[in-house]
Amino acid sequence: MPMRTPPAGSRIAPLETIDFARLLARDPAEQAKLLDVCIRDGFYYLDLQNPAISKILENKAQVVKMMEEYFALPNDVKMADNRRKHTHGFKPVGTFTGFKDGARDGYETLKVAYAEMVSHSEFLPTVVKEKEDLFDSFIHLCHLVNKTMLITLSDVLHLQGADRFEMHHREDKPSNTTLVLLHYPQQDIQEGMGHNKHTDIGSLTLLFTEQWGLQLQQPGTAHWEFVAPRDGHAIVNVGDSLRFLSGKKFNSCLHRVIPVANDEDRYSIAYFLRPENDIHFEDVDGNKVKAAQWHDDKYVMFGESHENQAKSAMLTGGMERAIEISA
């Protein structure tokens, strides 16, 4: 696959790197760094090149291979996996808004819900059932990585008992936690579809991509910076739910995906750790909302026109407003 770079002169985000092996070893300096990064940037690289966790990278490479085959299938075949749910099955291109005003999105996805993987549900997509050991291993490792970071954050904040973040992410409670495989088919850069600006709904997103296209706006700034793909690393970002659970102490960075080449398909993988459906938090506008409601309402917002999206702080998790205030 050709490695395309963004246009000369583009800004590159100067993100910090957290070493997962040092978090596993409960290294106090790395734990403190994780807290700082979640408060300041809400976005970081996670180094996974340690034998304790590197199987996740081998699994990821195999999942990318499977994605190349799956997404090459005709749309009507993939539509057989469409379950009209945001956490399960296939979503075609154009369901939500793209990054340019008036344009629809330029990506399709296949989603594998954590709960269905754990129960080895008969409703899992056929392609996932055919590689059930691979997906089982990959999802459990993604889950372990995200839970380890959550537990670390509870520790460094000295949270106790029911206040600890992991107590809002118990495995035996229903949640919208899901693995999403994303494919951005080749498109004319000028068409500008991509993936509209947003903050993530859930708590922590573990993202794998070997290609350019992802951009973010650092809190307090109003310009877009590319996130450079980096071998051996995942990209992690804090989502709305963890930002709200932290009393808005953590930042949930605004991001989007734009096409950087006319002749390149783009693949990415996101594991969205989300809280239990029934917990409550205070949203952008200070309203008490159930986690499952925030998830469902925000997905409705992803499909609204750009004009309607601009009327609400939901799409941007309040982060854009924070930018305007500080600008």
Ligand SMILES: O=C(O)CCC(=O)C(=O)O
């Ligand atoms: O494809 C990517 O690199 C990012 C996707 C993303 O931001 C999302 O699905 O929430």
Ligand SMILES: [Fe+2]
């Ligand atoms: Fe995202």
